[in-house]
Amino acid sequence: MSKKKRNITQKMIRFFKSRNGKLITGTFIFWLVLYPLNKFGILNNYWMHVINVSLIYIILTVSLNLINGFTGQFSIGHMGFAAVGAYTSATITTILFKFPSHGFVPYLVFIGSMILGGIVAALVGFLIGLPTLRLRGDYLAIVTLAFGEIIRVTFNAIKFVGGPRGIPGIPNFSNFTLVTIVTLISVIIMRNVIYSSIGRAFLSIREDEVASELVGVHTTYYKVMGFTIGAFFAGVGGALLAHLIQYINPLQFGFMATIYVLIMVYIGGIGSISGSIVAAVGITFLSEGLRFMLNRIDAFTPFRVGPEWRMVIFSVLLVATMLYKTNGLMGDKEFSVLIPEEEDENAKHGA
């Protein structure tokens, strides 16, 4: 009996020493610090909201990075998929069931609707990806942009989901705990995809599509797969976002929203999950922090300087990143906790 117990303890220790263990423990500590801070009123709900938004943007950014950074495609209709996820889950929780924002069963239904939102978004991504991913580079960009707009226009036209007015009064299911868990799981899944044989295929397509086709990588298959996985997580992120801000309309998911995520991907670094995480959190906080800073500066300037200058700053940042550090802040480097241990072995053997 005691031997068995020791076995379990050893397993536990080994788990905590492993990188996955560190990642999960780290996230747990992150939750454990912030949750009580908010409960005891030290961290107010406004900053809690910002933290939640930044966590959701991590999902959106990493999922776009999967398509743009790791697979080397160029999609600029990403928020269209987020819209599909958001509308699917909000339709279920708000229009079909009219849930209150508490209780066990509604929560379960919400989680189900979030996954369903992801699946529907993935389906849409698959249907869009199949014909369009034959295109390359900038043509693909334009087509994904067009599809993103078509999705938006479609939601504008459907009366059942409110048309241009959108869906108000969505219950607030995306609390800090849930958002943290979903973000962690999403990042781990996407990380695992990237370090699997599928991910190797993605990278080979990014480096040289023709060459990878020549060595037997089914490029269209993997491109559509990358697109579909990215769309799935965009849908999940969209569902979370809808239940956090409690109101959605088609305009929220327009071209500008995609650009915002695109900035995070390219400033963070194409081909780096860590970069996406840093940029998603950094830019969300910078965006909120600048709100106060710019209002302060306003007192010293002859003309009005307000939060509207934020996007100007971000666009300059984007252009500057492209001009001086084309690969983004992190390049393709990763934090070590995000690299599976098996990878070190491979690196040692030069594989």
Next chain:
Amino acid sequence: MNGIFNLQQIINGIQIGSIYALISIGYTLVYGIIKLINFAHGDFYMVGAYAAYFAVMFSAARKEHPNVIIVLIISMAAGAVVAFLSNRIAYKPLRYKPRLSALITAIGVSMFLEYTSSALPFIGPSFKAFPQSQLIPQKTYKIGSAILTNYQIVNVTIAVVLMVVLTYIIQHTRMGMAMRASAQDKDAARLMGIDIEKVIDFTFIVGGALAGAAGLLTGITYPRINPYMGIIPGLKAFIAAVLGGIGSVPGAMLGSYIMGFAEVFGTAINSIVGEGIAYAILILVLIFLPQGLLGKKTGEKV
């Protein structure tokens, strides 16, 4: 002549098509030479509209009657200057980097122009009424059941004149010859002693000037301008350029008029159809006719 295909719709189609044509020429010229989808092109058009707006307001404040030709030149100059500067500052350093980074930079430049305009206190994010009646007093003519305004006549006339001038420049001047040569083969053109950077500058200036003119024409016919007005027409003009065969100037003109008609007739059926028809055209063209109507068929170089 009732129903969808009546004279009024044809007039409107020609007029919208002319505006698209002026914008899409800039896309096609730039793409032809440096293979960049210049996302910021729609914003050059917005800058042109605002330049015209301020020019008219300025002369109205001085109680003078603004001259259409002078306002046109001002808006063209504004578009050209912004295009030239964005090429020099943002695109030139990335000329020999991967094409995708230039594309992202173009998105950045586009955002910069939009948000800076909306943040500047004298422009602001809200809609402004374009003082078109101070520029030209409105006259309307009746042709059967259709109504034709002198704005539409001015609009189409200016657009056609500019397109004729452009065609002359491209076909019959040394610079035009250099542009055509650079579009065919940049490296060979450089070996022949053509200063490619000068040609690219000139291309941006011409494209920006035409987009600026389109801004003024839009201001006259749809007197409502705001900093984000360039996004959708820019996108649609790009689609028109793709439809006509990107890189081909006559193609861009043809594609624009087809787009204009498609949009007007689509809107006559249903406003949602009108909004979505451009994207549907784009997707169909790229899947079934990637080289466009008048474009050259080229294989992908490995």
